[in-house]
Amino acid sequence: MRKSLLFMLFSILFTGMGNKVIASTVLDTQQNRVKHYITQRGNLTNSFHKFTYEKKGCVAFLGGSITEMEGWRNMIQEDLRKRFPDTKFQFIDAGIGSTGSTPHAFRFENDVLKKGTPDLLFVEAAVNDHTNKFSPEDQVRGMEGIVQHARQINPYMDILMLHFIYAPFLKQLDKGIQPDVIMNHERVANHYYITSINLAQEIAERLKNKEFTWKEFGGTHPSQFGHTFYAKAIESLFDHEQQNMKAENLQAHYIPEKPLDKSSYLQGAFIDIKEATELNGFKYIESWTPESSVKAGTRKGFVQVPMLEAKEGDASFKLNFTGRAIGIFCVSGPNAGVLEYSIDGKPFRQMKTHTPWSNKVYLPWVYMFDKYLKPGQHTLIVRIKEGTRTECQIRNFVVNR
Numbered sequence: 001m002r003k004s005l006l007f008m009l010f011s012i013l014f015t016g017m018g019n020k021v022i023a024s025t026v027l028d029t030q031q032n033r034v035k036h037y038i039t040q041r042g043n044l045t046n047s048f049h050k051f052t053y054e055k056k057g058c059v060a061f062l063g064g065s066i067t068e069m070e071g072w073r074n075m076i077q078e079d080l081r082k083r084f085p086d087t088k089f090q091f092i093d094a095g096i097g098s099t100g101s102t103p104h105a106f107r108f109e110n111d112v113l114k115k116g117t118p119d120l121l122f123v124e125a126a127v128n129d130h131t132n133k134f135s136p137e138d139q140v141r142g143m144e145g146i147v148q149h150a151r152q153i154n155p156y157m158d159i160l161m162l163h164f165i166y167a168p169f170l171k172q173l174d175k176g177i178q179p180d181v182i183m184n185h186e187r188v189a190n191h192y193y194i195t196s197i198n199l200a201q202e203i204a205e206r207l208k209n210k211e212f213t214w215k216e217f218g219g220t221h222p223s224q225f226g227h228t229f230y231a232k233a234i235e236s237l238f239d240h241e242q243q244n245m246k247a248e249n250l251q252a253h254y255i256p257e258k259p260l261d262k263s264s265y266l267q268g269a270f271i272d273i274k275e276a277t278e279l280n281g282f283k284y285i286e287s288w289t290p291e292s293s294v295k296a297g298t299r300k301g302f303v304q305v306p307m308l309e310a311k312e313g314d315a316s317f318k319l320n321f322t323g324r325a326i327g328i329f330c331v332s333g334p335n336a337g338v339l340e341y342s343i344d345g346k347p348f349r350q351m352k353t354h355t356p357w358s359n360k361v362y363l364p365w366v367y368m369f370d371k372y373l374k375p376g377q378h379t380l381i382v383r384i385k386e387g388t389r390t391e392c393q394i395r396n397f398v399v400n401r
Contacts, residue, residue, distance in 0.1 A: 035205075036233040037198035041189065044241045046250045047120035047158040051084040053247070060092040060118040062104055062111075062146065064128045066164050066220070068095030068300070071227030072234070076122075079235055083242065090116050096364060097299050098357075100128035101142025101185070103366045105265035106329065106398035108146055117154050123147075124162040126200070127220065130181045131166070132365075137261065139184040141371075145265030145400075147192050148255075152266075155252040160237075161189050161196040164230070165203040166220040173204035193254045197233050263325070263371055270329070271321055271397035273308040281315025281384075282308055288393060290362060294334060297361040302331050308394040313337070313386035324375045325400035327368035328382075332358045335391035341369050342381045354389055366398055 051057045059080065061073045077091050094111040096103070104125055112118065123146055129139045143161075150157050163182045172179050182200065189196045206229070207214060218226040259266060274284065288307035290296060308317070319326075326343070330336075336353040349369075357363050369380065384390050 035202065036236050037201045038195065038233065038237050039186075039189070039198070040195050040237075040240075041193040042195060042253065043244075044120065044158045044160070044195070044237075045245055045248070046156045046253075048241055048245050049248070049250060050119050051080070051087045052245070055084075055086050056088045057084070057120070058090045058092065058116045058118045059120045059122070060094055060112045060116070061122045062094045062108065063122070063124040063162075064095060064099050065097035066095075066127065066222070067122070067124060068093070068097055069221060071222060071224065072230035073122075075227060075231035076234055079231070079238065083238065092116055092118065096301055098128060098132070098363055098365075099125075100132055100134055100139075101125035101146065102129075102134060102138055102265065102368075103142075103329065103364065105142045105145030105149070106268040106270065106327075106366060106396075106400075108149055109269050110396075113153060118150070118157055119154075121150055121157055121159045122162060123159065124164055126163045126179070126181045126185055127166045127169075129185075130168065130179065136180060136184050137263075139181050140187060141261050141264040143185050143188045144191070144260050145268050147188055147194065148259060148264065148266045149268065151192070151253055151255050155255065156250045157253070159192075159194045160234070161185060161194055162230075162234075163196065163198045163200050165200040167214075169200045170204055170207070170214070173201060174208065187260060191256055191260050195237070197237065199230055199233055202233060203229060265325065265400045267323075267401040269399055269401055271319070271399050273306060273394055273396060275321070275397065276308055276317040276319050278316070278318040280317065281312055282310040282317045282392075285309050290333065296334050296359065298331070299362065299364050302362065302364050302395060305395065307331075309392065310384055311335075311391050313384050313390040315390075315392070316381065316383035319380040319382075319397060320377065321380065321397070321399055322377050323399035323401045324373045325368060325371045326373065326378065326380055327366055327370075327398045328394050329364065329366050329396040329398050330392065330394045331362035332365045333362040333391065333393065334359050335389045337389040337391055338385040338387060339367075339392065340383050340385050343370055343373070344378050348381075348383075350385065353392065362393070364395070368398075371400075 285307045287304045339351045340348045342348045
């Protein structure tokens with residue numbers, strides 16, 4: 001099928017701290033009368049230059065279950081191999097089901113950077129940020145944390161932000177309303193001059209044009225047929241980048257003087273659970289699995305791994321840490337309880353850790369105890385409140401350094 005490339009230049013005046021008038025290029029590829037919604041800011045020249053001339057490249061895929069499952073990710077990896085047949089690629093698969101931008105920001109160092117330094121990073125979080133009800137502020141803080149951290153490590157890293165579709169988005173898009181979570185992530189893309197692809201908009205229009213049904217597409221977790229539309233949009237951008245690439249030296253990407261939010265998770269990281277002290281009822285489990293009597297599923301990477309676990313009320317521990325935000329990356333299962341916590345001797349507060357999905361699956365979840373600490377050393381005390389649910393399984397502590 002012939003593809004025609006239409007280019008429209010427009011200026012976006014984005015008021016807010018550190019924003020400027022940015023000239024963006026929207027690349028509209030006509031296909032069955034429906035556009036690919038690709039907003040070009042900057043380019044992918046650095047990564048394509050390495051793939052072409054250095055014959056090596058590292059590409060990372062950071063996202064939730066739509067990225068983790070077999071589909072668009074595998075298709076793009078195969079596409080890159082065919083485009084650059086002489087290039088040796090390292091692909092870092094960092095998709096974890098149910099996780100959005102806040103978990104991504106804290107696990108980026110461990111799940112991506114410890115495996116390699118990407119030349120090209122794919123990131124998506126709109127679906128899980130919305131379904132998990134993260135606040136608009138946290139949607140920005142998480143996504144900005146990923147982007148800023150990535151560019152601090154490698155200022156030449158190209159980043160491509162993706163927005164996938166799921167049922168609640170369809171209702172809004174059919175009314176001409178752009179989901180707030182996509183707009184919040186786009187704030188970050190604008191601020192850091194990052195190209196993005198609004199796949200939610202494209203699929204909604206294809207459905208409206210009756211090219212296929214929601215069932216045929218495969219729903220939130222697309223069928224292989226559905227994933228091809230995600231891949232084709234990305235490949236159309238690749239086509240444009242390859243056609244317009246120049247043999248020039250790598251250029252460091254623009255990094256704003258100030259972040260959108262000074263509380264963004266710009267230096268998110270894990271703290272090992274072995275750092276916890278004064279364990280009272282909590283135990284370090286080298287290879288954790290749920291009890292056989294519990295009929296709940298698990299997620300890859302969160303079973304048969306070390307956990308800090310307690311099963312009774314009043315169990316407690318202490319953690320000394322350095323940073324300006326602290327929380328836990330846990331699995332929220334059927335008996336996930338209420339945690340009481342105190343930082344630096346302040347009165348105890350409560351955090352419910354049971355989710356609407358916890359009865360069916362031990363769900364990976366980040367709970368933040370405090371996001372606004374003064375930088376420096378702090379002491380956290382956590383205990384489980386007495387009640388009907390009194391379990392806690394912690395995979396890692398998370399800290400914004």
